[in-house]
Amino acid sequence: MPIYEFRCNECQRTSSFFVRTVNDPLNPVCASCGSSNVERCISSFAIHKSIKTIHEESGEPTMFPKNPDYYRDPRNIGRSTEKRLKELGVDMDSEEYRDTFAGVKETIAAAREGEMPKTLKDQL
Ligand SMILES: [Zn+2]
Known part of the structure; x- marks a missing residue:
C-alpha cells in the first residue's frame, strides 16, 4: 500500500496518507492545521x-x-x-x-x- 507524505506549507508539519493505488484521487489536508496548502514529499519508507x-x-x-x-x-x-x-x-x-x-x-x-x-x- 503506497504511503504518501505531505509537508504543510502553513505549519511545516508532515502528514502521512495511505492510498490503495497511485490512481486514487488524493485531496490531502494537513493533519495538524487542516490547510490544503501541502506539498508532496517522499519518505524512504514510502x-x-x-x-x-x-x-x-x-x-x-x-x-x-x-x-x-x-x-x-x-x-x-x-x-x-x-x-x-x-x-x-x-x-x-x-x-x-x-x-x-x-x-x-x-x-x-x-x-x-x-x-x-x-x-x-x-x-x-
Ligand atoms: Zn499545517
Missing part, C-alpha cells in the same frame, strides 16, 4: 514500499495484466517501472537515487535487450 509494489506489478509472475501478451514483450516491463517511478516523482538517474535503483535499472536494461527477468521466464 520508496521502499513502492519498489516492492513495482516488482510485484511489473516483474513478478503474480501480475496478470488484461492483455496476456503484454509482459511477453520484455520492453513493457521497463516501461511500466519507469512510469511508476515517474508518478512517484523519483528520478532514477539523480545522485540521490542512483544507488537505490541500480538493480532496477539493470533489470530494465536487460529487459530492453530482450532478456526476460528470471521469474517471468520460468513462468512463460
